[in-house]
Amino acid sequence: MKNWLSSFVRFSVDRIFRSVVCLICVLAIVGAIASPAYANLKDDRFDGNIFALYGGNGSLVPPKVDLKESLRLGKPAVIAFYIDDSYDCKLYTPVLNDVQAYYGKAVSIIPIAVDSLDLSTPKTNFNTDDEAYYYRGFVPQTVVLSPDRKVLFDLDGKPDFADLDAALRQIPGLSALAPNVKLRNPVTKQVNEVTP
Known part of the structure; x- marks a missing residue:
């Protein structure tokens, strides 16, 4: 036993x-x-949603309206072509947040991930209501359209807020800017929230 x-x-x-x-x-x-998982602003690695990580505003993606709906509503549109794994696009996200902070709901901000576009379709198959019609093959690319489909601004690379502001000021009837919103430096370490 x-x-x-x-x-x-x-x-x-x-x-x-x-x-x-x-x-x-x-x-x-x-x-x-x-x-360990980490996000780095100064490289071309995929870290996730760049608007949430580097711009402090994940609400921009997916866009609330597409270009067709924005034009139907009679609102100007800022189309931002980007990819999530681009250093330049990562630096660009705070600029779009500043546009949203200044112009609020008076302007449709439409970030478009280039990876989601059907680039195999010839450009002649798109009309002026399609975001892909305005894409020229670079990121970041920013296009500002008036409600009557007039291109007011089209730039490859990262624009400054002042450039977008100047283009948007050409549109009659936009509300006055909020004077107490401060622009942010995208490379400084800070809590990335747009607060007036």
């Missing part, structure tokens, strides 16, 4: 020991493979 009990205890201890060793090995392998 004593022999049976000691065999059972040895078997149980051995089984527990092997299970613990196996668990430790699995955790070590997973820990070695997994790297």
Whole structure:
């Protein structure tokens, strides 16, 4: 009887020991493979939604309205072509947030991920109501349209807020700017929230 009990205890201890060793090995392998997640503004790596990470405003994506709806409502539109893994596009996101802070709902801000466009379709198949009609192959690219489809601004690269503001001021009837909204520097470390 004593022999049976000691065999059972040895078997149980051995089984527990092997299970613990196996668990430790699995955790070590997973820990070695997994790297910490981090987002970096100064590279061309995919970090996630750039508007939430670097602009402090994930509400811009997906856009509330498309270009067709914005034009139907008689609102000017700012179309921003971007990709999530571009250094220049990451730096551009606070500019769009500033436009939203100054102009609010008077302007439709339409960020378009270039990856979502059907670029295999010839441009002649698009009409002026389609965002892809205005895309020229660069990111970031910003197009400002008046409610009557007139292109007021079209720039490849990161524009300054002053450039977009000058284009939007050409549109009659836009509300006055909020004077207490401060522009942000996109490369300084700060809490990225647009607050008046």
